[in-house]
Amino acid sequence: MSGETENRKLEHIKICLEEEVESSYTGLEDVMLVHNALPDLNFEDLDTEIKFMGKKLSAPFLIASMTGGHRDAIEINRNLAQAVEETGIGMGVGSQRAAIEDERLIESFTVVRDYAPNSFIYANIGMPQVLEHGLDYVEKAVEMIDADAIAIHLNFLQEAIQPEGEVNALGSLETLKEVSREVKVPVIMKETGAGISKEVALKLKEAEVKAVDIGGKGGTSWSGVETYRTSDEVLKEVGLDFWDWGIPTAFCITDVYKVMPVIATGGLRNGIDLAKSLSLGAIAGSAALPLLYPATVSAEEVKKSIRYFLKGFKVAMFLTGCRKVENLRNISIFVHGNLRKWLEYRGVDIVEFSQRR
Numbered sequence: 001m002s003g004e005t006e007n008r009k010l011e012h013i014k015i016c017l018e019e020e021v022e023s024s025y026t027g028l029e030d031v032m033l034v035h036n037a038l039p040d041l042n043f044e045d046l047d048t049e050i051k052f053m054g055k056k057l058s059a060p061f062l063i064a065s066m067t068g069g070h071r072d073a074i075e076i077n078r079n080l081a082q083a084v085e086e087t088g089i090g091m092g093v094g095s096q097r098a099a100i101e102d103e104r105l106i107e108s109f110t111v112v113r114d115y116a117p118n119s120f121i122y123a124n125i126g127m128p129q130v131l132e133h134g135l136d137y138v139e140k141a142v143e144m145i146d147a148d149a150i151a152i153h154l155n156f157l158q159e160a161i162q163p164e165g166e167v168n169a170l171g172s173l174e175t176l177k178e179v180s181r182e183v184k185v186p187v188i189m190k191e192t193g194a195g196i197s198k199e200v201a202l203k204l205k206e207a208e209v210k211a212v213d214i215g216g217k218g219g220t221s222w223s224g225v226e227t228y229r230t231s232d233e234v235l236k237e238v239g240l241d242f243w244d245w246g247i248p249t250a251f252c253i254t255d256v257y258k259v260m261p262v263i264a265t266g267g268l269r270n271g272i273d274l275a276k277s278l279s280l281g282a283i284a285g286s287a288a289l290p291l292l293y294p295a296t297v298s299a300e301e302v303k304k305s306i307r308y309f310l311k312g313f314k315v316a317m318f319l320t321g322c323r324k325v326e327n328l329r330n331i332s333i334f335v336h337g338n339l340r341k342w343l344e345y346r347g348v349d350i351v352e353f354s355q356r357r
Contacts, residue, residue: 026218027250257281271312
């Protein structure tokens, strides 16, 4: 099983690097940050720092869970970790299942803590593995990298399309309740591209989950990735049908932010997307695919990509008159298109929402 898992991880990285894997429409397209022509601020005085789960971050930005579990991931994760440590942000690792099953793969994850000793790092394991192995796998994932938190990822769309997918979700909520109460670090529930709704977030809150990474539609389509992998023609056609399945990122943020803290992931591609996500209610944002190719080159290339996100974010703060990150919640935004229709469907007062979240 471990060799099969390792090969699958390598295939995922290759597909993401070489093929078109993104879905369409994040909902952020339907948000306009209202320009402040007279911000009355000194750009150099802007403060992008936040405190996130007990750690200080230089900006509300994380590198989302990406890879690990195969030997070729060591260099990628080393470059990511070094860049994270030097820029003061945080990151998650890919699913640690393969390394729990095969100790020879542990270095592909431990390299992250080796090169980012002071950074916010979260561990990562899938819900199917938690259902099967319970607290044991969760604790092993946390201990492996001395993690500050653990993300339990919900990837049932991917599992349903994956030829070797695990599709038994029975008992998930009760298992989460047990794990959240016993594990020594905060639990983050993480979707992987199909989004989390308010109804699900309320159940997660009941299970004592501390934050959600909404992983909305609009970024990498894991149905799409698995479509490239399968040789089963029926499964391939079904995968194509579900390529754009899910709740768009912006819809998820507005749905969940009042329930619990939200990490906005799913198609964020620049600092404006990050600023829009926070203006809608997220406490931080993250991205993976834009950092993947740079991570195959060097830590310096990753840092360049991070600086691109953070510079754009700071410019967006400046041009909306925000000296601190939390001020983004109080700026005027214009919401239109399908996101506006979604808010109306959810019974949200658009005028009130547009002035203060």
